[in-house]
Amino acid sequence: MLRYLLKRLFFMIPMVFGITLISFAVIHLVPGEPGALEAEMNPKITKEARERIRSFYGLDKPLYVQYWSWLTRIVRLDFGTSFATDRRPVIDKIKERMPITILINLLSMGLIFIFGIPIGIYCARYKDTFLDRFLTSFVFAGYAAPTFWVALLSMIFFGVYLEVLPVSGIKSYDFGEMNIFEKILDVTRHLVLPVCISAVGSLAGISRYMKSSLLEVLRQEYITTAYAKGLPESMVIRKHALRNALLPVITILGLSIPGLIGGSVIFESIFSIPGMGQLFYFSVMARDYPTIMGILVIGAFLTLVGNLVADVSYAVADPRIRIG
Amino acid sequence: MVNKKNLIPLCLIPLCLCLLLSCGRKKDPARYDDPGKPAFGDMIITGSIGEPSNLIPILSVDSASHDVASYVYNGLVKYDKDLIIVGDLAESWEISKDNLSITFRLRKGVRWHDGRPFTAHDVMYTYRVTIDPKTPTAYSGDFKLVRKAEVLDDHTFRVTYDKPFAPALISWSVAMLPKHLLEGKDITTSPLKRKPVGTGPFVFTEWVPGDRVILTANPDYFEGRPYIGRYMMKIIPDTATMFLELKNSSIDLMGLTPLQYVKQTDYPAFEREFNRFKFLASVYTYIGYNLRSGLFKDKRVRQALAHAINKQEIIDGILLGQGVEAMGPFKPDMWAYNGNVKRYDYSPEKALALLKEAGYERDADGVLKREGRPFEFTILVNQGNVVRIQSAELIQRRLSAIGITMKIRVLEWATLVNDFIDKRSYEAVLLGWTIPNDPDPFDVWHSSKQGPKELNFIGFENKEVDDLLVRARHTLDRGERKKYLDRLQEVLAEEQPYTFLFVPYSTVALHKRFKAVEPAPAGIMYNFIKWYVPENQMRYRSNAAVSP
Numbered sequence: 001m002l003r004y005l006l007k008r009l010f011f012m013i014p015m016v017f018g019i020t021l022i023s024f025a026v027i028h029l030v031p032g033e034p035g036a037l038e039a040e041m042n043p044k045i046t047k048e049a050r051e052r053i054r055s056f057y058g059l060d061k062p063l064y065v066q067y068w069s070w071l072t073r074i075v076r077l078d079f080g081t082s083f084a085t086d087r088r089p090v091i092d093k094i095k096e097r098m099p100i101t102i103l104i105n106l107l108s109m110g111l112i113f114i115f116g117i118p119i120g121i122y123c124a125r126y127k128d129t130f131l132d133r134f135l136t137s138f139v140f141a142g143y144a145a146p147t148f149w150v151a152l153l154s155m156i157f158f159g160v161y162l163e164v165l166p167v168s169g170i171k172s173y174d175f176g177e178m179n180i181f182e183k184i185l186d187v188t189r190h191l192v193l194p195v196c197i198s199a200v201g202s203l204a205g206i207s208r209y210m211k212s213s214l215l216e217v218l219r220q221e222y223i224t225t226a227y228a229k230g231l232p233e234s235m236v237i238r239k240h241a242l243r244n245a246l247l248p249v250i251t252i253l254g255l256s257i258p259g260l261i262g263g264s265v266i267f268e269s270i271f272s273i274p275g276m277g278q279l280f281y282f283s284v285m286a287r288d289y290p291t292i293m294g295i296l297v298i299g300a301f302l303t304l305v306g307n308l309v310a311d312v313s314y315a316v317a318d319p320r321i322r323i324g
Numbered sequence: 325m326v327n328k329k330n331l332i333p334l335c336l337i338p339l340c341l342c343l344l345l346s347c348g349r350k351k352d353p354a355r356y357d358d359p360g361k362p363a364f365g366d367m368i369i370t371g372s373i374g375e376p377s378n379l380i381p382i383l384s385v386d387s388a389s390h391d392v393a394s395y396v397y398n399g400l401v402k403y404d405k406d407l408i409i410v411g412d413l414a415e416s417w418e419i420s421k422d423n424l425s426i427t428f429r430l431r432k433g434v435r436w437h438d439g440r441p442f443t444a445h446d447v448m449y450t451y452r453v454t455i456d457p458k459t460p461t462a463y464s465g466d467f468k469l470v471r472k473a474e475v476l477d478d479h480t481f482r483v484t485y486d487k488p489f490a491p492a493l494i495s496w497s498v499a500m501l502p503k504h505l506l507e508g509k510d511i512t513t514s515p516l517k518r519k520p521v522g523t524g525p526f527v528f529t530e531w532v533p534g535d536r537v538i539l540t541a542n543p544d545y546f547e548g549r550p551y552i553g554r555y556m557m558k559i560i561p562d563t564a565t566m567f568l569e570l571k572n573s574s575i576d577l578m579g580l581t582p583l584q585y586v587k588q589t590d591y592p593a594f595e596r597e598f599n600r601f602k603f604l605a606s607v608y609t610y611i612g613y614n615l616r617s618g619l620f621k622d623k624r625v626r627q628a629l630a631h632a633i634n635k636q637e638i639i640d641g642i643l644l645g646q647g648v649e650a651m652g653p654f655k656p657d658m659w660a661y662n663g664n665v666k667r668y669d670y671s672p673e674k675a676l677a678l679l680k681e682a683g684y685e686r687d688a689d690g691v692l693k694r695e696g697r698p699f700e701f702t703i704l705v706n707q708g709n710v711v712r713i714q715s716a717e718l719i720q721r722r723l724s725a726i727g728i729t730m731k732i733r734v735l736e737w738a739t740l741v742n743d744f745i746d747k748r749s750y751e752a753v754l755l756g757w758t759i760p761n762d763p764d765p766f767d768v769w770h771s772s773k774q775g776p777k778e779l780n781f782i783g784f785e786n787k788e789v790d791d792l793l794v795r796a797r798h799t800l801d802r803g804e805r806k807k808y809l810d811r812l813q814e815v816l817a818e819e820q821p822y823t824f825l826f827v828p829y830s831t832v833a834l835h836k837r838f839k840a841v842e843p844a845p846a847g848i849m850y851n852f853i854k855w856y857v858p859e860n861q862m863r864y865r866s867n868a869a870v871s872p
Contacts, residue, residue, distance in 0.1 A: 032738025049462045050777060056460040086378045087512050096533050152564055160572050167572050168565045169535065173369060173556060173864065176530075269561040274534020278561060282375070287738075 005312070012304045019300040020074070020293065024067050027284075027292055033059055034083035034287045057083055070290070074297065080290040084283070090294040093279060098261060100170060101268075101275035104194055105260045111199035112206050117249070119203065120210020124218065124245075125237065135207070143204035151197050151270045158193060166190050168272040194271045198264070209252060214245040247318055254310025258302040356597070356836035360858020364541075367554035367864040368838065368855075370577040371566040375534060375559045379520040380511065381499040382454055382461040392537050392557060395852070396437075397499030397522035400428050400447065400481075405844035405851065407658060407761050409494055413442065413523065423488035423800045428496070430479040434546050436502050437527045444481040448473060449503035451483075453511055460512065466495035490797045490805055494762045525550045525853045535559060551856035552838075554864070573597055576835040582644040585831035598833045603843045604657055605830040606759040608650040609712065610822040611703065611719070613752050615783045619701055620752070626820040628678035630668035632726055633719050637670070639826050642714045646831055650824035652813040653757070653765045657845040659802070660763035662810040665817035672726050679726075692727035700729040701751040704744055706737045715825065716754050745781050759827075761846075763809055766793045769816070784821040837861040 034057055054060050058069070073080055079090035119139065123132045142150075159167035166172065170190045178186060217223065218241055226236045261276055268277040276295065283291040376389040381397065384390065400414040411417070414428040434442040453459055454467050469492070472484040485492055502521050506514055520528050525547070526539035539555040558575060560566040570578045571594065580589065585600060611629075613620035620626055639647045654661045676686075683694045692699040703719075705712045716732045723730045730752075735744065744750045757768065767773050770793050773780040789812060796808040816822075832848065834841060837857045841848050857863070 030738070031736075031742040049464050052457060052464075053460045053462065084377050086517060088518075093533075152568070155565065155568050160568055163572070167568045167574060168560060168562075169558065171532075171535065173367070173536075173558075173574075270565050272535075272558070272560040272562070272565060274532075274559070278534060281561075286377075 001315075005308075008308050008311075012301075012308075015304060016297070016300055020071070020297055021067070023296045023300075024070065024289075024293060025063075027287075027289060028063055028066075030287070032287050033057075034289065070293065074293075079294040079297075082283075082291050083288045084286055084291070090290050093291060094276070094294055094298065097274060097276050097279045100273060101262075101277070102260055104191065104198065104273065104275065107191065107195045108199040108202070109256060109260075111195060112202045115199070116203050116206030117210050120207040121214060121237070121242070123207065123211045124214035127215065139204040139207050142200035143202075145201075147197065147201055147264070148266050148270055150200070151193070151267065154193055154197060155270075165192055168270070170273055194267065194273060198267060206249070206252065209248055210245070213248045214241060217241045217245045220244075247314065250313050250317055251310045254306050254308075254313055257306035257309060258299055261302060262299060356861055358858065358861075359839050360861060362551055362840070362856040363859040363862070364549065364551055364856075365553045365859075365865070366837070366857040366862040367556060368552050368577060368835075369556045369558055369575045371560045371569060371575045372557050373559075373561055373563065373566070376531075376537060376557075378517045379528070379531075380501065380514065380517045382450075382459070382463055382501075383512065383517065385462055388557070388559075392539070393499055393520065393522075394524075394849075395526040395539055395555060396520045396524045396528055397501075398524050399497035399499060400430070401493060401497050403494075403497070403761050403846055403850070405842070405846045407845050409497075412497070413447075413500060414496070417493070419493075419800055424486075425482055425484035426493060426496075427476070427480060427482040430481065431546055432479055434523055435544060436504075436523055437521045437542065438502075438505070440502070440504050442500070442502075442523050443478040444475040445478070446500055446503045447481045448475050449507055450498070450501045453501065453506065454498070463498065466491060488798045488800055490799055491762050491764045493800075526555055529554075545853065547853060550853035552852070570598075570833060573835065576838070578833055580831045580833055582642075582646040582828075582831065585646060585833075586644040589833060594833075597836055599836050599841070600831065600833050601841070601843045601848055602646065602829040602831045603845065603847055604648065604655045605828050606655065606761065607756050608653065608655065608759060608827045609715065609754070609756040609825045610650070611752055611754050611825065612782045612822050614748065614750055615785075615821060616748060617751055619699075622682045623819060624678045624682040625684075626823070627668065628675040628682070629723075630820050630823045631671050631678065632675035632722055632728070633823055633825070634670040634722055635825055637722075638715050638718050641718060642711055643826065643828055647826040647828040650827050652816050652824055653759065653768065654763055654809075654813065655759055655827045658759070658761075658763065660806060660809045662813040664810075665814050667817075668820075672722075676726055686727050690727045691729075698729065699727065700731075702731040702733050703752045703754050704740055704750050705732060705734050705754045706740050707734050708737075711828075712754050712756070719754075746776055748781065748783070754825075763805075764797050765812075766797055769793060769812075769821075782821055784819075786815065786819060789815055789819075837863060 033054065051060075058066060070080065079094070082088050082090050082093055116139075119135050123135055126132050155167045158165040166189055170187060172178075172186050172190075175183065175186060214237075218237075223236060223241055226240050227233075231240075262280075265277040265281040267273075268275045269281065279291065280295050282288075283295070372388045372391065374386055374388045376384070376392050377386050378384040378389055379393055379396065381390055381393040384393075398413045400412060401409050401417070402412040404410045411431075413431055413434060415431045416429050418427045418429075419425070420427070428444075428447070430442070430444055430447070436442055451467055451470070451473050454461055455464050455470075469485055469487075469489055470483050471486050472482075474482050474484075476482055483492075483496075499522065502516075505516060505521055518531055522528075523546075525542055525545045527542045529540045530536075530538040536559060537557045541550040541553050543549045558569075560569060560575075563581075566575065566578055567580075567584060567588075569575045580600070585602070589595075589598065589600060611633075613626060613629075615621060635649045639645060639649065648656060651663065651665055651667065652661075656663065679692060679699075684692045684699060685694070687693050703716055705716050713732070713734060716730075720730045720732060740753075745753065767779045769780060769784055769786075769789055771780065771785040771790050774783055792808045792812045792815070796805050796812065799805045799808065830847065834848070838855050839858065840851065840854050840856060842851065844850065
């Protein structure tokens with residue numbers, strides 16, 4: 001097991017390296033340069049000033065030189081300084097955006113599992129009943145409806161029409177003057193819509209996995225045996241079927257690790273949540289290469305780790321894989 | 325096991341949560357019509373799509389940064405409500421007889437927000453750091469023309485130019501930076517870029533990244549303490565969300581699209597809480613023709629296109645009436661504007677007549693042809709700008725009516741600029757220019773400005789225009805300058821290197837509790853420190869008492 005782990009970890013190094021190389025090349029292929037975008041077509045900005053800005057960022061050097069200098073920094077875990085005119089360290093920018101994105105993703109993932117798994121189980125157990133069809137249509141509708149549309153409609157309904165929830169943001173204007181209880185309530189009120197809406201879109205996936213995996217298990221002969229020996233249904237499902245049916249769900253859990261830090265661009269923009277998705281979007285629009293690369297590297301690393309965690313936890317949970 | 329009975333309550337949890345969390349929002353008093361008496365306090369909340377990047381203005385180019393900075397800093401001069409240059413940190417100024425040097429007399433007793441006095445040495449520092457090659461600023465151009473800058477005493481500052489330079493005076497409207505906090509340090513890593521210290525009417529208070537920037541009124545401001553106690557810029561990247569926040573009265577000030585202005589904010593509940601203002605925006609939209617391409621070399625062809633395009637239709641249909649026809653590179657409420665130039669009314673007949681003169685004939689299918697080749701071109705528009713794309717579509721229809729095929733190609737901004745405009749590989753573009761308040765369109769029209777990344781990318785060359793531009797920018801007398809600019813506009817109207825399309829209105833919604841707002845050519849924000857909210861209409865009282 002340990003050897004397997006080490007081997008996997010070792011292979012991650014060239015993978016991360018390859019990913020960064022490709023990403024670096026691709027972002028530099030995109031026309032436009034940092035700072036240039038807004039300065040472009042501005043009569044007040046002379047050509048000379050533009051050149052000065054280019055050399056300040058080191059953009060006048062060949063691409064491989066730029067990549068090499070980035071690479072030598074990143075191996076020392078130095079993410080560099082943002083090309084945005086604020087010139088802040090990339091790592092600071094990421095650090096200040098990370099918590100809110102992780103919080104929302106954790107909460108919504110919690111909701112997804114709390115609702116998705118029972119829905120899946122119910123639909124498998126009472127397959128083809130009215131409620132099964134209803135729930136299936138519901139989760140698929142949630143999956144199919146564009147998030148921004150659902151979000152805007154709920155903002156209009158709960159925020160403007162009913163006025164029970166704030167429309168966007170994560171804190172009220174007078175947040176600084178609240179006591180701790182009010183602060184928690186304030187943030188909670190702001191989080192209700194984003195968390196619920198992002199969860200609705202993902203219910204379909206997890207509940208379908210759950211349903212099909214449970215159906216699969218319920219067809220097995222040992223389930224028939226369990227019924228045959230006269231066990232009550234709830235016992236059969238809980239003790240015998242569910243344990244096996246949950247295995248694929250573990251994989252999904254592992255694979256959703258990178259998703260924890262990746263905020264959705266559209267989503268965060270609509271709700272004005274200062275999270276990772278927004279940071280990434282603004283960085284791309286501003287061609288802020290170090291920040292883009294920083295986020296990509298973290299994302300790539302977490303994806304690989306997530307895969308590994310999924311495989312390992314699968315092995316831990318399922319003796320057949322461990323032995324086989 | 326999960327069954328129907330406990331599944332339904334489960335679904336109800338989110339609903340209950342909403343109800344639980346709903347603490348009834350207080351309704352403001354419905355009547356804001358009483359002008360009341362000026363009082364200190366309250367807060368204004370504005371929305372911004374982008375987050376400021378750097379609050380040292382010479383280092384940033386985005387509008388959010390400059391918006392915030394404009395309340396924190398002052399320049400030596402500024403524009404008044406009619407776009408006339410008046411003193412800001414400079415009490416007065418003298419222009420020498422030879423028009424080469426300007427001597428600024430600075431206000432006495434002005435203090436930086438940290439209490440240190442503002443002097444001519446700060447002006448000197450701002451000038452030096454701007455022209456320092458190590459400073460990555462985009463705004464060194466105008467200051468580079470200075471031959472000599474000198475501090476005569478603590479409150480007198482003189483600059484001398486090699487040639488009289490008309491935009492010189494207004495170039496001193498840039499934000500003055502505090503020497504005592506910046507000198508000898510690397511400006512690019514200064515903490516001031518996130519915690520600015522200026523002399524302006526508002527003092528920087530807090531910046532929550534990605535969320536908001538808060539400023540507090542400066543009680544010692546030299547033009548008097550602003551009535552509004554606080555200014556908050558909320559960062560709301562999505563315009564639809566921002567509009568909902570406005571309807572919800574969570575923000576007080578927002579620019580509206582024509583559709584929002586005309587159709588979506590005309591209901592009583594909105595009008596009870598908000599005033600809507602409009603004033604001409606400082607931009608114009610145009611079609612630029614690549615004059616190097618044979619198609620548009622002939623002046624008559626360009627004039628014909630001006631006749632063939634129905635500008636009023638674009639204004640009515642796309643801007644929903646919120647704009648005026650553009651005749652040239654200036655807007656009607658500027659002193660430099662000349663309304664007395666050749667006009668091109670919408671007339672397909674005149675267009676066809678001119679095209680006939682230029683050698684184009686319509687064939688049996690109605691297609692315009694010259695020497696067997698049909699009149700066909702592609703117009704480039706940048707992605708995301710719906711007004712421009714829709715304008716192009718209307719123009720396409722009008723042109724096809726007289727037998728011209730115009731294809732529309734929508735491109736991402738950077739691609740459009742780098743791969744097409746910079747390489748001059750385009751036939752026509754539909755774009756817009758900002759109209760600077762100081763009328764110096766030298767960079768756009770002078771024949772020397774055709775290099776890579778320069779702005780005369782259509783390749784316009786006209787001796788008379790070159791001469792007029794040079795004369796206009798080296799004349800400090802406004803009357804004389806206007807003579808040259810008037811003639812310039814006549815030539816441009818005759819030549820039609822662009823088809824000038826329209827100048828849109830800026831339309832904004834502002835909460836009704838703010839009084840003393842007077843729209844002018846400069847917009848509405850020019851007298852922001854005079855705005856006030858009467859005591860009984862104040863909304864954010866808890867903040868009223870907070871002092872910096």
